[in-house]
Amino acid sequence: MTLIKTEALVLKTIPFQETSSIVRLFTKEQGKISVIAKGARRMKSALRGYLEPLNYIEAIYYFKITRDIQTLSKVDLLQSFFSNTRDIEYTIYGTAVLEVIDKVVRDHQYDDKIFNLAVQILKNMDLHTDQCIILFADFLLAMADILGYKLDTSVCSQCKNRLTTAIYNPGSGRLVCNDCGRYTSSAHKLSEYEMQFLNDLSRHNLDTEINISAEPSAADRIIQMLIRYLSHHLDYPLNLKSLSLLSEISQ
């Protein structure tokens, strides 16, 4: 048994037995793991309150390779994202980041690029809550890149002509020009404005402040396209419950 100390994002917490919790963590050192937090729901527990989703923590746990669930020993809170906003609409985009990670990263799949991306995006969302929708699109595009499915936004994937407007081809999972995509449903068309936004995102360096603006409806269409794009390349549907909650709220 080894004692591991690592930064982690709390993805999900489920009550377990009388006073404990099972917590899914995305750790910097070991990827996605589950830990049991014994007695964490007792009033006097030192773990209480730290194990909520959207918390960025330093966790110390006992690791045994033969166990599915590791034993949490100690937690320090590094940052609680969205603690300064009551606007659920913003928080939903942060939750959607966690949901993508939970669905895309396999257990024990170690990837510090994904970890650093998630922390960076959540920190930026926390600082600029009004930019959450743009930052979420930024996150999806960067995720596609890290997973090895970089989206080419510059040229048509068939005829290689430069793209100003484009059509997302759901069959190939690529962008094509209007000519090559003339038999594709118009639902997948991206306007010049939407393509400009997508190009701005792909040029954006994640370490720098985001100074990209877009109409929320355009950002939303790009997000929907990127979800279809990721689902196509991952080969399973990336249905995000958090985003469907968003459309319920806005109705």
Ligand SMILES: [Zn+2]
């Ligand atoms: Zn073409």
